[in-house]
Amino acid sequence: MSWQNTFRDILELDRPLAPLTTFQVGGWAAYFLRPRSAAEVGEVLKVLAGEEQVFRLIGGGANVLVEDGCHQRPFLHLDRLSTVQWHEDGQLIVDAGYPFLKLVSETVRQGWRGLQGLAGIPGQMGGICAMNAGGRWGEIKDVISWVEVATSKGEVKRMPREACGFAYRSSQIPGVITRVCLQLDKEGDLGRLKQEMAACLKVKGASQPLKLPSGGCCFANPPGLSVGQIVDELGLKGMRHGNAMISEIHGNFIVNLGQARFDHVLFLMKQIEGAVLDATGHVLRRELQLWQR
Numbered sequence: 001m002s003w004q005n006t007f008r009d010i011l012e013l014d015r016p017l018a019p020l021t022t023f024q025v026g027g028w029a030a031y032f033l034r035p036r037s038a039a040e041v042g043e044v045l046k047v048l049a050g051e052e053q054v055f056r057l058i059g060g061g062a063n064v065l066v067e068d069g070c071h072q073r074p075f076l077h078l079d080r081l082s083t084v085q086w087h088e089d090g091q092l093i094v095d096a097g098y099p100f101l102k103l104v105s106e107t108v109r110q111g112w113r114g115l116q117g118l119a120g121i122p123g124q125m126g127g128i129c130a131m132n133a134g135g136r137w138g139e140i141k142d143v144i145s146w147v148e149v150a151t152s153k154g155e156v157k158r159m160p161r162e163a164c165g166f167a168y169r170s171s172q173i174p175g176v177i178t179r180v181c182l183q184l185d186k187e188g189d190l191g192r193l194k195q196e197m198a199a200c201l202k203v204k205g206a207s208q209p210l211k212l213p214s215g216g217c218c219f220a221n222p223p224g225l226s227v228g229q230i231v232d233e234l235g236l237k238g239m240r241h242g243n244a245m246i247s248e249i250h251g252n253f254i255v256n257l258g259q260a261r262f263d264h265v266l267f268l269m270k271q272i273e274g275a276v277l278d279a280t281g282h283v284l285r286r287e288l289q290l291w292q293r
């Protein structure tokens with residue numbers, strides 16, 4: 001039990017996980033670590049690696065479905081890494097734990113162009129970067145200059161964007177992201193920038209079930225196809241299992257009607273996978289990450 005002793009200052013026991021996720025589903029972490037700096041993240045990773053501990057890293061919890069019950073593997077959460085450095089030339093150095101929704105509205109309010117088309121995407125800066133979050137108006141990789149990562153050797157190093165392996169809703173960043181450097185542009189017309197953000201939020205408000213807890217899209221869209229549209233055409237919208245339901249608004253979302261369990265959501269995901277495979281021959285890739293004990 002030595003790593004628990006080494007990090008007792010930053011260790012919480014039996015931390016409930018559902019409140020840390022947008023789905024509001026899941027059990028609790030027996031061991032929950034909240035490092036205070038990038039260097040401390042590196043120390044944690046090194047010690048955990050030395051003791052062959054496999055950990056989970058939870059950001060804003062907007063892309064994960066957590067199993068019920070007690071998770072024994074250590075959880076890391078970077079909410080204490082939460083500052084932003086603003087530079088005159090539009091360079092922003094953002095800690096991994098910084099809330100992304102807040103960052104987007106702050107940059108737009110201050111007249112910086114670059115994040116307005118990513119408005120409404122929940123998560124923390126680290127998770128947004130790891131998932132290369134985005135949509136019809138672009139992806140986070142478009143404005144990233146470099147990413148700082150802590151490794152299991154205890155190092156903290158910078159990686160240029162080109163080395164991050166960004167692809168559709170994924171990246172190949174080897175380690176825990178501790179900071180991200182964004183390059184934004186000064187916008188002369190503040191009204192136009194605000195309008196662009198409002199237009200983006202309006203589309204999301206009309207097309208996504210934002211009044212109920214969910215984990216966003218469950219599946220990545222196969223090239224040229226929309227999972228939401230296929231689910232709609234297959235008549236699966238509104239299907240319920242336990243307290244989970246395939247959204248009536250967007251067929252790629254499953255919503256929590258209250259007290260939904262991991263198994264309820266998983267059942268519906270499997271229904272979609274099977275029906276889409278039968279109808280189109282496509283094996284869907286899960287975008288939502290399922291975290292089993």
Ligand SMILES: Cc1cc2nc3c(=O)[nH]c(=O)nc-3n(C[C@H](O)[C@H](O)[C@H](O)COP(=O)(O)OP(=O)(O)OC[C@H]3O[C@@H](n4cnc5c(N)ncnc54)[C@H](O)[C@@H]3O)c2cc1C
Nearest residue numbers: 059060061062063123124126127128130131133134177216
């Ligand atoms: C209502 C709703 C709407 C959404 N709309 C969109 C959308 O339009 N576009 C889109 O792309 N996504 C969307 N999503 C999904 C979600 O917002 C993104 O996937 C986001 O990137 C998740 O960030 P997070 O911090 O919550 O990551 P988490 O869900 O906490 O984690 C996701 C993955 O990232 C890893 N991770 C987290 N932090 C770090 C870090 N510091 N270093 C390395 N890895 C890390 C985790 O270990 C995990 O593997 C939506 C979700 C919801 C609930």
